[in-house]
Amino acid sequence: MKNKKNNVIQFSKTVKVNAALIIFAVIVIYMIASIFRALNRHPVTTYKVSASDVNNNINCTGIALRTEKEVAANKTGYICYFLRDSDKVAKGGAVCTIDESGSVVSSISDTSSSDTPVFSTADYLSVRSTIDTFKSNYTDEKFFSVYNFDSTIQSKVLELSNAIMMKNYNAQTDTIKNSVSNMTADESGIVSFYTDGYEKYTPDTLPDDAFQVSSYKKTSLKSGDIVNSGTTVYKLITDEKWYIVCNISPEQANSILEKSNTSTSQSRLTFTINNSDYDITSNYELINKGNGFNLVLPVNKYLIDYVDERYLNISIKLNKYDGLKVPNTAIVTKEVYKLPKT
Numbered sequence: 001m002k003n004k005k006n007n008v009i010q011f012s013k014t015v016k017v018n019a020a021l022i023i024f025a026v027i028v029i030y031m032i033a034s035i036f037r038a039l040n041r042h043p044v045t046t047y048k049v050s051a052s053d054v055n056n057n058i059n060c061t062g063i064a065l066r067t068e069k070e071v072a073a074n075k076t077g078y079i080c081y082f083l084r085d086s087d088k089v090a091k092g093g094a095v096c097t098i099d100e101s102g103s104v105v106s107s108i109s110d111t112s113s114s115d116t117p118v119f120s121t122a123d124y125l126s127v128r129s130t131i132d133t134f135k136s137n138y139t140d141e142k143f144f145s146v147y148n149f150d151s152t153i154q155s156k157v158l159e160l161s162n163a164i165m166m167k168n169y170n171a172q173t174d175t176i177k178n179s180v181s182n183m184t185a186d187e188s189g190i191v192s193f194y195t196d197g198y199e200k201y202t203p204d205t206l207p208d209d210a211f212q213v214s215s216y217k218k219t220s221l222k223s224g225d226i227v228n229s230g231t232t233v234y235k236l237i238t239d240e241k242w243y244i245v246c247n248i249s250p251e252q253a254n255s256i257l258e259k260s261n262t263s264t265s266q267s268r269l270t271f272t273i274n275n276s277d278y279d280i281t282s283n284y285e286l287i288n289k290g291n292g293f294n295l296v297l298p299v300n301k302y303l304i305d306y307v308d309e310r311y312l313n314i315s316i317k318l319n320k321y322d323g324l325k326v327p328n329t330a331i332v333t334k335e336v337y338k339l340p341k342t
Helices: 002-006 019-040 103-113 121-137 145-171 250-262
Strands: 051-055 058-065 068-072 077-081 094-099 181-184 189-192 232-237 242-248 268-273 280-283 285-288 293-299 311-317 320-324
Touching (some): 058 250, 121 145, 242 250, 242 311, 250 268, 250 285, 280 293
Antiparallel strands (some): 058 242, 058 311, 094 181, 189 232, 242 293, 268 280, 268 311, 285 293
């Protein structure tokens, strides 16, 4: 039994400190300190910003006023146009014909009753494109635009019908051609085939209720209609200079005047029409209307692009700044020491 006790070896209970233990302890202490530090720190919010522009534009509805001469029929009969809407005509050029017998107009009925299609595939696609454009811009708040859209479609079909009428007219015999009365232009200009009662107005005589778009009515003139002698059959725009009149508030008028006083090009404004990609720079005039102002913008180009439109969406560019758009919540205030100037 004594020999067995001598074989027991006792290990030392002293813990030996080595480099690995020290490193492990430092790591644990650092992790604990980082956790407490993170819990006491305010959370950092990440914002995603993008480049954009800030502008001080004035958006308003403008009325297009042109030098429009109404041409009346010289006799009673069926009207047949030789030109499309917004086409240019030279002095003495044929615009339309008055068919007293109806022989030319009846020819289109014979064509439509045959197996040959009256309109081509391209014609139908053109009308479809006009419809799609209206659908993409329609809102319930502007339901009254449906009535103007109806006139627009009628004008589009009018253009296609006029081309067929002209083709049928050229196919007639000389005897039939001599039985109709051609109407020629007294001077060169742009022809337009609608009336709305705004032809006689100028920027100075435009009434206040003219800006009520919901009450606007437009009458299209189309081939095949019976016209009486003395009634309007087409309009002739004889001057390339035209005017856009916008009704603005006194605050908007002051903004325009302030820009003119601080701008290097006084009395000139830059604007766009119907969200177009090109800018127009023009002089301007403000007419006091009591409870507001009429802003008059004379324009010397782009007339033919807007012949068939009376109301235009105008965006007047006052100031524009480019940069990064940062939300207000991303702005941080911090106390600092301000060093005095020495």
